[in-house]
Amino acid sequence: xxxxxxxxxxxxxxxxxxxxxxxxxxxxxxxxxxxxxxxxxxxxxxxxxxxxxxxxxxxxxxxxxxxxxxxxxxxxxxxxxxxxxxxxxxxxxxxxxxxxxxxxxxxxxxxxxxxxxxxxxxxxxxxxxxxxxxxxxxxxxxxxxxxxxxxxxxxxxxxxxxxxxxxxxxxxxxxxxxxxxxxxxxxxxxxxxxxxxxxxxxxxxxxxxxxxxxxxxxxxxxxxxxxxxxxxxxxxxxxxxxxxxxxxxxxxxxxxxxxxxxxxxxxxxxxxxxxxxxxxxxxxxxxxxxxxxxxxxxxxxxxxxxxxxxxxxxxxxxxxxxxxxxxxxxxxxxxxxxxxxxxxxxxxxxxxxxxxxxxxxxxxxxxxxxxxxxxxxxxxxxxxxxxxxxxxxxxxxxxxxxxxxxxxxxxxxxxxxxxxxxxxxxxxxxxxxxxxxxxxxxxxxxxxxxxxxxxxxxxxxxxxxxxxxxxxxxxxxxxxxxxxxxxxxxxxxxxxxxxxxxxxxxxxxxxxxxxxxxxx
DNA sequence: TCACTAATAT
DNA sequence: CATATTAGTG
Numbered sequence: 001x002x003x004x005x006x007x008x009x010x011x012x013x014x015x016x017x018x019x020x021x022x023x024x025x026x027x028x029x030x031x032x033x034x035x036x037x038x039x040x041x042x043x044x045x046x047x048x049x050x051x052x053x054x055x056x057x058x059x060x061x062x063x064x065x066x067x068x069x070x071x072x073x074x075x076x077x078x079x080x081x082x083x084x085x086x087x088x089x090x091x092x093x094x095x096x097x098x099x100x101x102x103x104x105x106x107x108x109x110x111x112x113x114x115x116x117x118x119x120x121x122x123x124x125x126x127x128x129x130x131x132x133x134x135x136x137x138x139x140x141x142x143x144x145x146x147x148x149x150x151x152x153x154x155x156x157x158x159x160x161x162x163x164x165x166x167x168x169x170x171x172x173x174x175x176x177x178x179x180x181x182x183x184x185x186x187x188x189x190x191x192x193x194x195x196x197x198x199x200x201x202x203x204x205x206x207x208x209x210x211x212x213x214x215x216x217x218x219x220x221x222x223x224x225x226x227x228x229x230x231x232x233x234x235x236x237x238x239x240x241x242x243x244x245x246x247x248x249x250x251x252x253x254x255x256x257x258x259x260x261x262x263x264x265x266x267x268x269x270x271x272x273x274x275x276x277x278x279x280x281x282x283x284x285x286x287x288x289x290x291x292x293x294x295x296x297x298x299x300x301x302x303x304x305x306x307x308x309x310x311x312x313x314x315x316x317x318x319x320x321x322x323x324x325x326x327x328x329x330x331x332x333x334x335x336x337x338x339x340x341x342x343x344x345x346x347x348x349x350x351x352x353x354x355x356x357x358x359x360x361x362x363x364x365x366x367x368x369x370x371x372x373x374x375x376x377x378x379x380x381x382x383x384x385x386x387x388x389x390x391x392x393x394x395x396x397x398x399x400x401x402x403x404x405x406x407x408x409x410x411x412x413x414x415x416x417x418x419x420x421x422x423x424x425x426x427x428x429x430x431x432x433x434x435x436x437x438x439x440x441x442x443x444x445x446x447x448x449x450x451x452x453x454x455x456x457x458x459x460x461x462x463x464x465x466x467x468x469x470x471x472x473x474x475x476x477x478x479x480x481x482x483x484x485x486x487x488x489x490x491x492x493x494x495x496x497x498x499x500x501x502x503x504x505x506x507x508x509x510x511x512x513x514x515x516x517x518x519x520x
Numbered sequence: 521t522c523a524c525t526a527a528t529a530t
Numbered sequence: 531c532a533t534a535t536t537a538g539t540g
Binding site for chain 1: 522523524525526
Binding site: 209210211212249250253257 | 532533534535
């Protein structure tokens with residue numbers, strides 16, 4: 001009974017949705033990669049296919065090799081709906097359709113054709129996490145194996161979900177489902193206690209503490225800017241950020257911190273402005289310290305820029321920044337973006353006010369990585385404040401910097417990180433405080449290193465990352481390298497994370513990168 | 521009920 | 531410290 005047919009009960013038996021066998025069909029390799037990544041993050045077993053026909057073939061070969069199918073609607077060889085029909089008829093597996101547009105008629109069509117769900121791209125982690133429910137539901141409906149369900153580990157699922165931080169909407173269905181089924185186990189129980197660990201899925205998921213990397217923070221800031229400081233709320237930000245695994249709580253927490261930071265900043269500013277610090281040591285920052293940062297901060301108002309500055313002391317950093325700077329700019333040039341110019345700066349103030357100068361209403365959609373979007377992004381960049389910072393120097397001497405940068409970057413970075421680490425980070429701290437806005441940690445450095453430095457926001461970043469993020473697809477393309485070292489610490493709750501690193505590391509050739517990425 | 525956020529816990 | 535979780539409020 002349980003095991004025959006379409007779904008091997010094993011899946012359920014194990015107690016987890018983990019291991020759910022998902023067949024993903026999408027003609028766009030990018031999406032395929034993204035989805036695969038995301039699904040794997042959910043501890044699902046993923047099989048991808050870029051052709052509907054191929055998918056069908058696979059399904060036919062082994063009817064019970066999959067638990068669920070996720071298919072794009074638009075595919076060259078076969079319409080997703082067609083595939084849906086076949087699957088429904090032949091193997092009776094739950095099928096989730098997805099597409100970029102959410103046109104009602106289309107969604108309806110999907111549903112009418114038997115899709116158990118219809119996802120809009122970009123798909124969120126949350127949505128994928130919960131797909132197992134369709135499998136379960138189907139089984140229940142078919143009346144099979146309730147028994148096995150009893151043993152089903154709802155607790156685990158809960159945890160799973162919680163961990164994923166989904167708590168809202170989607171879960172509702174889950175709950176209801178659960179309720180119906182399990183009179184046995186009440187969610188209460190599960191909720192109440194479990195201090196448990198993650199399911200042991202292969203990838204032992206860690207606790208999933210969100211690390212606010214530069215990227216993330218940038219996204220966050222961008223969202224804040226778009227919304228307007230006055231009107232921001234975690235929810236809105238979350239929506240704008242469009243980061244699948246992030247929860248409102250995460251954002252709320254960060255927002256809290258951010259506000260704190262802003263207020264502190266504000267305070268500082270007020271109190272002193274004078275420090276025009278005209279001086280600055282340009283290059284000798286020895287102290288990463290405190291003072292330096294502070295001054296810098298004070299001076300200008302641009303938080304962001306300031307932040308960037310935060311580099312600690314070592315020349316290395318400076319270089320970095322410089323490098324990056326150069327790099328960045330280059331990128332910009334390269335990139336087709338329209339507003340690069342604008343980009344230049346937008347200070348805190350603006351931040352506050354909300355700058356949407358650009359008016360890009362569209363948030364970024366990561367949907368298509370390929371398309372570079374930065375243009376849309378309102379960014380601010382850094383700049384500024386040449387003065388205080390040693391780093392500032394970079395500003396002034398871009399040329400040198402850039403040149404150096406390219407070659408140097410790689411080296412530098414690592415070094416830097418090391419230093420930081422070893423160093424204890426006094427730096428870090430300081431910096432951080434100084435700039436909540438960017439780079440709080442080593443990690444930051446490592447990861448992104450620097451865009452931030454730059455000013456914090458590089459236009460690129462967003463999109464780039466995002467796209468990268470979302471897809472690690474680019475692994476393939478990988479500009480040359482793969483992560484060098486970014487290891488553990490930076491594990492990201494979401495899938496995304498690593499990518500940036502590459503970029504950065506690669507920095508040596510941004511230009512290349514760009515081109516490859518964006519252009520074409 | 522939901523979202524926000526200050527406070528508090530980890 | 532940074533982030534998570536809680537609890538009180540609207």
